[in-house]
Amino acid sequence: MQLYRAHILVCGGTGCVSSGSKAIQEALTDELVKNNLDKEVKVVETGCHGFCETGPIVIVYPEGTFYCRVSTEDVPEIIAEHLVKGRIVKRLLFKAPVTEEQVPSYKEIAFYRKQQRVALRNCGHINPDNINEYIGRDGYEALSKVLTGMTPQQVIDDMKKSGLRGRGGGGFSTGLKWQFASNSPGPKKYIICNADEGDPGAFMDRSVLEGDPHSVLEGMMIAAYAIGADEGYIYVRAEYPLAIKRLKTAIAQAEELGLLGENIMGSNFSCTLHIKEGAGAFVCGEETALMASIEGSRGMPNPRPPFPAVKGLFGKPSNINNVETYANVPIIYLHGADKFASVGTEKSKGTKVFALTGKLRNTGLAEVPMGISLREIIFDIGGGIINDKKFKAVQIGGPSGGCIPEQHLDTPVDYDSLTALGAMMGSGGLVIMDETSCMVDMARYFLDFTQKESCGKCIPCREGTKRMLEILQKICGGNGVPEDITTLETLGAVIKNTALCGLGTTAPNPVLATLRYFRDEFEAHIYDKKCPAGVCTAMLEYKIVTDNCKGCGACARVCPVGAITGEKKEPHEIDTSKCIKCGSCIEKCKFNAIVKG
């Protein structure tokens, strides 16, 4: 085998590809040939590193030097300096946000230091299109162990002991789910992977599929063996073309090696896997709707019971888990259930991947042990709030979750503590908001999302979310009345209790949670007709502070509706009946003479 003294890893995740990593990869390969180094140094395309904001990311091993925002123009310098002379190209290193210190090594960056990568163990470290790199890092060893030394019941017992709970939203015990599917009689059973990740801002499943598809395949096969299934489906959103491409390659390579198909590794166990591309409906992430979609029906949920474990895909007992859940499975059998359960809190074991977005310095994917505080995630890993603004709230669990204010930031993060706070783990999306975010507007945004995605099958969701949205629009528009708050609470409670599926029962959460922690903002909108954060334009008025205005006329020239008038070198005025509150004048004014409020 050809040995290389250095590996240049180029991120091939969706984030870095869209910022130009493919061209960098080609430039690196060309430059290596030019310098006669192509026999010594290898270029490897990997999956997502999670720190997409700093992409395109290039990492050079053995040193583990982390270069960010690399462009093709930087390539000759990287080769000439780093790979020929062994000198790090300092200007491309990551700069710590507060201290501005340059951090040379991957592991030293604060964003990675507090992370504990289990589901993301191989993401960014291996070439996802090369099954051998996965095997070289103990890939398929867990499957081999399970097939040769364990009965299906032992596999399920270990899963129960590990305490793994579903990472897709509900947080149901994976071991129990497998037990139910295993208990259901019948010669034909299915294993399903839910990869219909749809929460705004969440992309951990995409990253796992793109960066380490074999871990998901291996997890699914272990589950298939445990419940007695011989066929499976991976339901992936069609909006994830790269994930689908890598999955297809992974399945083909596993089949070629005999790790998928008939009599896997010489055992009696056989399993085939198919990919089903979703057609873009958020509700298809709900398991019954997802199965209907695979069957070729319209993607709409069905009442449970019967649960999928009893009567699932094509009427057969089925087990359905999410991508991140399956990615955790091999580790449990590789290192033991006890080791897995040693991380986390009493009722939530292991680690969880969070997608950090919003007003943060470092955005991206972070995998942390359960029980860590939100404060550590936001301020240590996320680097705190951009522009030193004040933290206001974090929306956790996407459109099904709720917001958590400052006073609860030290709560240890696990399934139960978040539910107790009125939020939920969900898929792990974290949207961070600062003092310039309006909580009423935020609740309106998420409800607008779920209302549009409601499939319309049940009345509480179809009608209820629509009515709630109308009320929120009214409040944001400055026309709220005092009864609106109680109506929202009543409607929310009814929808929660009566909707058919998870989409409906969790849809009111963002509204109910904001009412719980930020009722004063609702009241300010309704009683004072004021938006404290200055977001809801209907309640804003733009005014010119006459003392500050120099009469330069810049605002009048930029105003698209001609609402600003005044003599040269005299204070100007805004005609509020004409003003459309676009904010252009504030941006243009150099003297802070225009205020909104």
Next chain:
Amino acid sequence: MIKSPEDLKRLREEAKALTSIRAGQGVEIIVGMGTCGIAAGAREVMSAILDELSKREMSDVRVSQTGCIGMCEKEVLVDVVRPGETRITYGRVKPQDITRIINSHVTNGQIVEDLVVAKLD
């Protein structure tokens, strides 16, 4: 084709070499590749190291390079760092010395005393 757990194990042992360099463990060999080092033949020494490691399938050894450290008259300088042991600097290394350095020092921990120019804790 993998037909048994043993097949998988065999493939894994081979495949480990693909990524072991990214783990950041094992012995490190550092070659001085400043202008002085290159002029003294560092490139040939580097090639000899890589050839020797390939021949012995020693994929866990990391080979990196460094710039000029000021001992230009002693180039080509080659450092060997075994985890937890003293860092040894060899001087005036020729490609034909590489087999000896790898065989006795890198593999067996026996320092090649006649080539040593410095020992660093």
